[in-house]
Amino acid sequence: MASLWEYANPQRFMAFSARLLPWTAGLAAFCLVTGLIWGFFFTPDDFRQGSTVKIIYLHVPSAIMAVNAWLMMLVASIIWVVRRHHVSALAAKAAAPVGTAFTLIALYTGAVWGQPMWGTWWEWDPRLTAFLILFLFYLGYMALWQAIEEPDTAADLTAILCLVGSVFAIISRYALVFWNQGLHQGASLSLDAETNVHNVFWYPLLVCLAGFGFLFLALVLSRTRMEIRARRLHAMIARERLA
């Protein structure tokens, strides 16, 4: 089997991602349409929460992907720092706006869900606050990319910020638990727990989760391709000027 690092070559990456992109995009569309329709129209209402429970099909996957997007940026940043593959740095850059969008979706659907359930749009609960802080981290990360013109310097500095930010994001998460015992329920989905949500809700949720995962993959791939093309264009313009 070919080494994973071969795709660090932009040419190979472009060829490979061109083949992969329609599949991920198609799977994302398929899973999201199936999962959301199944979840919204073919599951029973919860006996206590009524039909508001159905927002779970947007809320939980986007929240999970918001955190995973940051983790992916962290891994990509480490690869950039250690092995200096440009594709990796560009993938981290490409993932940031997608992660921000997922964070916003999770915050928004959480507020919409919280209003009828908890009687409040917003509560300074550890989970909610941690997500708000994650959102701020995304903003700072993107702002740093914007502010620095030299692309390699920007990649290096944002990678360092991502590493340090990850450590502080984890500390903040636990600091917040210390600070306030919250309103948000504990995790209702884990693979090993015995008391998961009922299967009727569980299967469509899994499909939605897969859909959001593929959606993230598709968006990041296409954005990375865009960044690579932009970089090439930049190089071409620079060469024209020299000639």
Added chain:
Amino acid sequence: MIALVKRDLILALRAGGGFGLALAFYLILVSLVPLAVGPETGRLAEIAPGILWLGALLANLLSLDRIFQLDWEDGALEGLATAPLPLEGIALAKALAHWLSVGLPLAVLAPVLAVLLNLPGAAIPWLVAALVLGTPALSMIGTFGAALTVGVKRGGLLLSLLVLPLYVPSLIFGALTVARAATEQDPLPSLALVAGLSMASWAGLPFAAAGALRINLR
């Protein structure tokens, strides 16, 4: 390294701006709070721990871009980079000088402002302890942020956007220490966490700051 700390301290004292400005900002911010929320002493005492910490944090933030900016502009930073002292040591010295010229004076001033806000007397020693132990973390994180943004023109706003989320844990535990002391709970655990955060950031962040400086000096 000691020479560098001394130089930065003398610059902070004599060049005006940095040293007194942060203290004056702290004073003004805290005295504006009663005007904004009303003068009832009970309510003021309740929010005092948070306000005192938030004010210290913002006053700290205000002086961060001075850490490297002036040395960057006149080229002194490049001279320092070629000195036998590693960049990690320079970052550490810069953070130490910043703490001595901003963080420590803020902690000394805080009891006076605490009286203005009617903080219960029993909490005042804890406030000073929390600020003395907690502001080193703020200075070190700020030095890291300043090292990241030193190459950016007018990076002040960007600096605060990057640094403020990193201040969250120190702010939580610092304000919690004071609030617990004010309500006669045991403040020691959160004080220990504040001190731990400072020590951890002094142990780890000089490397990140030096990395950022090296990239910016490339």
